[in-house]
Amino acid sequence: MKRRFEGRVAIVTGGSSGIGRAGCLALAAEGACVVVVGRSPGRVQETIDQMCTLPATDPGSFLGLLLDVRREEDMAEMARRTLDAFGRIDILVASAGISLGTSSLGGRAAVADLPVRAWDEILDTNLRGMFLSNRAVLPTMMERRRGEILNVSSSLGTTSGWAYASAYCASKFGVMGLSESLAEEAQTYGIRVQVLVPDAVDTPMLRKSHLAIFTALKPEEVGRLIVEMLASPGDMTLLEPLIAPFSDKPHPGRRNVFGR
Secondary structure, three states: OOOOOOOOEEEEEOOOOHHHHHHHHHHHHOOOEEEEEEOOHHHHHHHHHHHHOOOOOOHHHEEEEEOOOOOHHHHHHHHHHHHHHHOOOOEEEEOOOOOHHHOOOOOOOOHHHOOHHHHHHHHHHHHHHHHHHHHHHHHHHHHHOOEEEEEEOOHHHHOOOOOOOHHHHHHHHHHHHHHHHHHHHHHHHOEEEEEEEEOOEOOHHHHOOOOOOOOOEOHHHHHHHHHHHHHOOOOOOOOOOEEOOOOOOOOOOOOOOOOO
């Protein structure tokens, strides 16, 4: 049976761990050529090695790029090298992101105590990086008058603000506005822009955060939904689907996805 993304080329930023890695594996399992973008050579290679273990995959279908989403020239290089390798860009999954816990400063901080460099680091990665990666793939998608952009946000920063996570929440609110604006602009070129809003996901970033999360999604569950959103009929779009873990034994102290 033909796999759903056979012959299509997907770029995944933040593809070296967490949600991004899960998205890479899910797309590769469906036959896509996958470009893994990250900053850690070891983790990028781990993602490629894991994709190579999937049934019926060709190692020549995968490309690792050590690039920084915060740098305009790196994102231009991302698009250029993908086109050089595969001749097209069909899909961008923009999932690169950090929180205060995974920034160079670590820890948590109230707004009154938040260093400007910490604010800049998080906004540069989560929002500027989203803008630059989206913008980099637009010229070829607009020329071909088709393409898929899926931006990964977070319910922990989109549905409500959290104390001691102001920069993260601001960046994720910004992702929603950026994506909605781009969706309006790009639809006339046949480019579909969607946003995925996962609740807490069991990733290294969550484990290093200060948030008290008792139930979390598995990254592979989010990866499967990424594939389903990209494979959905071209004449429809999913508007900010928010996915959350389901448990028949909810923790009484857990703040739910609606912030209540």
